[in-house]
Amino acid sequence: xxxxxxxxxxxxxxxxxxxxxxxxxxxxxxxxxxxxxxxxxxxxxxxxxxxxxxxxxxxxxxxxxxxxxxxxxxxxxxxxxxxxxxxxxxxxxxxxxxxxxxxxxxxxxxxxxxxxxxxxxxxxxxxxxxxxxxxxxxxxxxxxxxxxxxxxxxxxxxxxxxxxxxxxxxxxxxxxxxxxxxxxxxxxxxxxxxxxxxxxxxxxxxxxxxxxxxxxxxxxxxxxxxxxxxxxxxxxxxxxxxxxxxxxxxxxxxxxxxxxxxxxxxxxxxxxxxxxxxxxxxxxxxxxxxxxxxxxxxxxxxxxxxxxxxxxxxxxxxxxxxxxxxxxxxxxxxxxxxxxxxxxxxxxxxxxxxxxxxxxxxxxxxxxx
Amino acid sequence: xxxxxxxxxxxxxxxxxxxxxxxxxxxxxxxxxxxxxxxxxxxxxxxxxxxxxxxxxxxxxxxxxxxxxxxxxxxxxxxxxxxxxxxxxxxxxxxxxxxxxxxxxxxxxxxxxxxxxxxxxxxxxxxxxxxxxxxxxxxxxxxxxxxxxxxxxxxxxxxxxxxxxxxxxxxxxxxxxxxxxxxxxxxxxxxxxxxxxxxxxxxxxxxxxxxxxxxxxxxxxxxxxxxxxxxxxxxxxxxxxxxxxxxxxxxxxxxxxxxxxxxxxxxxxxxxxxxxxxxxxxxxxxxxxxxxxxxxxxxxxxxxxxxxxxxxxxxxxxxxxxxxxxxxxxxxxxxxxxxxxxxxxxxxxxxxxxxxxxxxxxxxxxxxxxxxxxxxxxxxxxxxxxxxxxxxxxxxxxxxxxxxxxxxxxxxxxxxxxxxxxxxxxxxxxxxxxxxxxxxxxxxxxxxxxxxxxxxxxxxxxxxxxxxxxxxxxxxxxxxxxxxxxxxxxxxxxxxxxxxxxxxxxxxxxxxxxxxxxxxxxxxxxxxxxxxxxxxxxxxxxxxxxxxxxxxxxxxxxxxxxxxxxxxxxxxxxxxxx
Numbered sequence: 001x002x003x004x005x006x007x008x009x010x011x012x013x014x015x016x017x018x019x020x021x022x023x024x025x026x027x028x029x030x031x032x033x034x035x036x037x038x039x040x041x042x043x044x045x046x047x048x049x050x051x052x053x054x055x056x057x058x059x060x061x062x063x064x065x066x067x068x069x070x071x072x073x074x075x076x077x078x079x080x081x082x083x084x085x086x087x088x089x090x091x092x093x094x095x096x097x098x099x100x101x102x103x104x105x106x107x108x109x110x111x112x113x114x115x116x117x118x119x120x121x122x123x124x125x126x127x128x129x130x131x132x133x134x135x136x137x138x139x140x141x142x143x144x145x146x147x148x149x150x151x152x153x154x155x156x157x158x159x160x161x162x163x164x165x166x167x168x169x170x171x172x173x174x175x176x177x178x179x180x181x182x183x184x185x186x187x188x189x190x191x192x193x194x195x196x197x198x199x200x201x202x203x204x205x206x207x208x209x210x211x212x213x214x215x216x217x218x219x220x221x222x223x224x225x226x227x228x229x230x231x232x233x234x235x236x237x238x239x240x241x242x243x244x245x246x247x248x249x250x251x252x253x254x255x256x257x258x259x260x261x262x263x264x265x266x267x268x269x270x271x272x273x274x275x276x277x278x279x280x281x282x283x284x285x286x287x288x289x290x291x292x293x294x295x296x297x298x299x300x301x302x303x304x305x306x307x308x309x310x311x312x313x314x315x316x317x318x319x320x321x322x323x324x325x326x327x328x329x330x331x332x333x334x335x336x337x338x339x340x341x342x343x344x345x346x347x348x349x350x351x352x353x354x355x356x357x358x359x360x361x362x363x364x365x366x367x368x369x
Numbered sequence: 370x371x372x373x374x375x376x377x378x379x380x381x382x383x384x385x386x387x388x389x390x391x392x393x394x395x396x397x398x399x400x401x402x403x404x405x406x407x408x409x410x411x412x413x414x415x416x417x418x419x420x421x422x423x424x425x426x427x428x429x430x431x432x433x434x435x436x437x438x439x440x441x442x443x444x445x446x447x448x449x450x451x452x453x454x455x456x457x458x459x460x461x462x463x464x465x466x467x468x469x470x471x472x473x474x475x476x477x478x479x480x481x482x483x484x485x486x487x488x489x490x491x492x493x494x495x496x497x498x499x500x501x502x503x504x505x506x507x508x509x510x511x512x513x514x515x516x517x518x519x520x521x522x523x524x525x526x527x528x529x530x531x532x533x534x535x536x537x538x539x540x541x542x543x544x545x546x547x548x549x550x551x552x553x554x555x556x557x558x559x560x561x562x563x564x565x566x567x568x569x570x571x572x573x574x575x576x577x578x579x580x581x582x583x584x585x586x587x588x589x590x591x592x593x594x595x596x597x598x599x600x601x602x603x604x605x606x607x608x609x610x611x612x613x614x615x616x617x618x619x620x621x622x623x624x625x626x627x628x629x630x631x632x633x634x635x636x637x638x639x640x641x642x643x644x645x646x647x648x649x650x651x652x653x654x655x656x657x658x659x660x661x662x663x664x665x666x667x668x669x670x671x672x673x674x675x676x677x678x679x680x681x682x683x684x685x686x687x688x689x690x691x692x693x694x695x696x697x698x699x700x701x702x703x704x705x706x707x708x709x710x711x712x713x714x715x716x717x718x719x720x721x722x723x724x725x726x727x728x729x730x731x732x733x734x735x736x737x738x739x740x741x742x743x744x745x746x747x748x749x750x751x752x753x754x755x756x757x758x759x760x761x762x763x764x765x766x767x768x769x770x771x772x773x774x775x776x777x778x779x780x781x782x783x784x785x786x787x788x789x790x791x792x793x794x795x796x797x798x799x800x801x802x803x804x805x806x807x808x809x810x811x812x813x814x815x816x817x818x819x820x821x822x823x824x825x826x827x828x829x830x831x832x833x834x835x836x837x838x839x840x841x842x843x844x845x846x847x848x849x850x851x852x853x854x855x856x857x858x859x860x861x862x863x864x865x866x867x868x869x870x871x872x873x874x875x876x877x878x879x880x881x882x883x884x885x886x887x888x889x890x891x892x893x894x895x896x897x898x899x900x901x902x903x904x905x906x907x908x909x910x911x912x913x914x915x916x917x918x919x920x921x922x923x924x925x926x927x928x929x930x931x932x933x934x935x936x937x938x939x940x941x942x943x944x945x946x947x
Binding site for chain 1: 422423424440441442443503507509510610611614615617623627629630631632633634636714715717718721722732736737738795796799800803804809812813891892894895896897899903906907908910911912913914916
């Protein structure tokens with residue numbers, strides 16, 4: 001009898017807990033909904049939202065602006081500005097107490113500059129929309145932040161940059177099974193790269209290769225094979241597409257796809273011993289401290305993380321959203337990370353803070369800077 | 370015989386400022402000009418010694434300097450290449466002088482058309498023009514190389530655009546020589562032909578006249594243009610980046626760019642490295658100041674201006690032919706490339722199916738911000754050019770014709786905006802406009818951006834107007850004052866019309882510079898005011914270079930229209946036949 005009562009007590013307790021849980025969740029959702037409505041109402045009073053983007057596709061601005069206005073009746077001013085310039089502007093504005101930018105969308109470098117300078121506001125606690133907070137909609141069931149506290153820099157995409165491209169009509173399938181195949185004599189003087197001594201895709205690829213294969217490989221490849229450098233990704237891809245060089249190092253799908261659509265034989269190649277590294281590209285969201293339109297900024301950040309906005313953004317910026325429910329049509333397969341493959345993640349805080357400077361210093365010693 | 374008057378400057382000048390200016394006026398002017406030009410430079414210099422971590426207050430250290438000077442063995446090579454490539458400045462000055470002389474003093478057949486062509490070259494956007502040259506002279510697929518390969522007695526590719534020669538060629542053909550000529554033309558226009566005639570009557574040859582009369586008289590203008598060209602050549606960046614990298618040619622400005630665009634940006638070494646500019650500029654400014662102090666020759670006097678063409682016989686036609694050949698290379702070829710590029714699916718790819726399209730033009734014209742950007746650019750360009758020309762004219766006049774205290778200091782201060790490469794000057798100006806009480810009220814307005822751009826263009830505007838005013842004889846003003854005119858009336862109705870050729874050129878120069886500027890505009894433009902240059906940057910960084918080329922073409926067309934209108938109006942103000 002005592003056992004029965006024990007079961008009844010346990011069952012009742014559990015039921016009560018579940019009920020309370022439901023109630024509190026419903027209450028929390030209700031609170032969030034109320035908070036969202038208040039934020040939206042305030043945002044409408046504030047007027048426009050000002051957002052800097054370090055990289056935009058041709059249609060990014062018109063499509064995002066139009067969709068945002070249609071959804072909320074709010075205007076967003078999207079400004080295309082290089083990341084370094086945007087950071088400098090926000091820093092100086094912050095020092096002078098004259099902030100004009102609400103949200104920054106770009107790389108994750110600000111984790112080492114604007115964040116320690118106190119120019120960013122946390123945005124994790126500003127996420128309110130249920131479809132954003134539903135972690136099952138995000139890769140690995142989590143939102144990915146690039147800062148140690150996981151609340152300031154939110155990475156909205158994750159993809160594979162094009163470490164290695166080849167001219168498909170000049171290289172037989174399977175000819176480059178390993179990265180070390182590039183050291184063969186027939187490739188001497190036939191490889192081009194985005195200059196790995198400068199910031200950009202070439203440096204990221206070289207950093208990956210030095211981490212993966214060590215310093216000697218870098219010397220053998222870049223110096224031994226007399227790799228030609230360019231400071232223009234477009235030029236790199238065109239060199240390979242025109243057959244001036246057999247292989248190219250360090251670019252992205254946004255440069256490759258237009259040439260492929262023209263019928264040029266530019267192909268992304270994956271050597272088996274180095275599947276690549278993960279990048280967040282220019283898709284990291286940051287909320288500027290003392291933003292002039294704080295509520296509008298919150299509305300924009302929430303919206304940009306929705307399925308609707310991510311589909312536009314991902315397609316026009318040529319990246320892969322971290323949301324797992326977006327339509328992937330038009331996204332080349334070679335930029336999508338594969339399950340079970342061991343990639344190096346170049347967008348973790350540790351990598352940015354510790355590993356990347358170490359690798360770049362090493363590359364500087366190997367290749368000159 | 371005509372007399373060459375030396376406008377010895379204020380010491381011997383009995384006219385000019387109608388009252389003896391007090392020292393306090395000079396001090397105030399030094400402070401005002403210093404505030405505008407020295408503050409951004411001081412900020413950058415100070416920043417080079419800052420080793421504080423982000424968010425911490427200033428901490429003095431030499432890390433930035435160590436990195437800049439010893440951080441990379443290639444920095445020295447970059448400085449070497451920079452000076453090697455700056456040889457184009459004297460080359461361009463020489464060619465520009467010769468062309469200006471041919472156009473104004475010889476009046477070679479087709480001189481008006483040649484001058485128009487040079488302006489056109491000045492207006493062409495540099496990036497697509499450079500890409501056009503790549504398409505022609507790339508060592509692997511360049512069209513000229515393919516043609517050379519097909520010629521039996523050559524049979525191989527002979528051009529390589531990725532070389533010192535290639536970089537020099539692109540600069541000289543597309544910008545350096547046209548710009549130098551444009552800067553020198555007004556000085557020739559304000560030149561009294563009777564001086565040369567007297568020499569010729571006295572038995573001098575054309576060559577002797579050119580060497581012993583024309584050149585010495587025009588020294589201030591030539592020197593100002595030469596220094597401008599030299600400093601600008603140190604700052605040049607895009608062509609070197611695109612053509613130099615494949616040949617491992619790195620220059621000083623690309624080193625600074627690399628520091629600024631490192632991840633995260635390394636401002637202290639960039640700022641330290643840019644101090645080299647300061648040293649060179651200071652030396653140039655002092656040299657210019659001392660050399661030209663007693664060398665302003667009045668060529669516009671009360672005796673009238675006779676401009677008889679120099680007689681060089683049938684050589685006129687040869688010279689004209691060479692000028693047209695130069696125009697074909699520097700204008701027609703790039704222009705064709707530019708127009709073709711804007712209508713190509715992808716710039717330079719002729720072999721693909723359906724290579725031509727109007728989609729880029731439709732995209733630009735269909736962009737919701739395009740019309741607003743056109744108006745913003747026009748408004749900004751006219752505001753900066755108008756305000757700039759008034760300020761530069763007043764400053765130039767003050768420096769040349771008054772006895773105000775501190776003229777020497779002001780003369781050096783007005784050069785200072787060139788002490789920094791554009792990338793860092795933008796930062797300095799941002800700091801100035803955000804931090805200085807009073808001026809900071811302008812931040813976020815079109816006025817703030819206009820002020821920054823006026824400061825940026827100050828060195829060229831003031832120096833060239835100084836040379837223009839220096840060519841105007843004192844007796845013109847004396848006559849005006851004797852007739853009872855006030856200083857303001859004299860300045861407005863005598864000096865400005867006489868200096869109209871230079872004023873017009875400077876106005877167009879500033880207008881074009883404003884429309885093209887990116888480094889300052891991108892930092893200071895208010896979010897709602899997006900000029901065309903920012904729209905172009907957005908297209909280019911978004912991977913749509915063809916749409917960026919379309920915007921670049923529109924910028925050039927707008928500038929050309931304003932230039933034609935303003936030249937027609939401005940030259941109409943000038944006395945005599947221009």
